[in-house]
Amino acid sequence: MKFLVVDALAGVQTFVRQLLQAHGFAPDHILCCADPDSALSQGLLFKPNFLITDWFPKATLQGPALYQRLREVQPRLQLALFSFQVTPEQEFEAEAHGAHFLLKKPFTADQLKTEMTRALETLAKDHPALHGQLRDVMRASRPSASMAPAAPTRPVLPVLPPQPVIKPGDRVRFNGELHTAQYVVHRQGGTVVQLKGQASFVPVEKLQPA
Incomplete structure (x- = not known):
């Protein structure tokens, strides 16, 4: 079960x-962009098997369109x-695509946790091929009935070192030369940038805004 998380806010991704x-x-099995x-x-x-994305209403490729493109390789x-902003039109479109939820920002950690848990439980019921894996995952995430319930815990966001704020299309300096940032990808362990015309990704801390 693979997840693709797409959001401009690093805190939401984390x-x-x-x-x-x-x-x-x-x-x-979790990729963040x-x-x-x-x-x-x-x-x-x-x-990915599951796309969790912002709507990106001002982008050329919006969240629902991204979903449609990715379905070409993962039906x-x-x-x-x-x-x-959640409009009636967005709610209708999200429902038409079979979205598990359309969550209005800003949301609390508890709201997101509730919606994601409900979505995973629905998958475990409605998708036989994934039922065994998700059943075991959901069972492991709950305390054993023979044990006293533990105090609820919340994920703790790590303190990240300050990094340059770089967006696709920004001009940056790398190894003394000017480049254009084409893609910005947040992965476990840090943020990397693919420069236009370059095949490899560069750690964001090695770039300076031009």
Whole structure:
């Protein structure tokens, strides 16, 4: 079960990653991206089973369109959406795509945890091929009936060192030369940037805004 998380806010990416890992999903099965374009390029290779994305209403490639593109390589792709503005039209479109939820920003950690837990439980019931794995994951995430209930815990967001704020299209300096940032990808262990015309990714801390 692989997850693709797409949100411009690093804090949202980190919390969703920690929430999924708390449910027992492997870290290398969770990919985080900051924008739809990089999510599409990475997702076509990653082939996620579940897309959790911001709507990105001002982007050329919006969240629902990203979902449709990724379904070309993963027809049974599941969808969940975030948006700062939730309109009746968005609610209708989210429902038409079968989204597990459309959560209005800003949301609390408890709200997101509730929606994600409900979505995973629905998957365990409605998708026989995933039922065994998700059943075991959900069972492992709950305290044993023979044990006294433990105090509820919340994922703790790590304190990240300050990094340059770089977005796709920004001009940056790397090794003394000017480049254009094409994709920005947030992964476990740090943020990397693919420069236009370059095949490899560069750690964001090695770049300086031009």
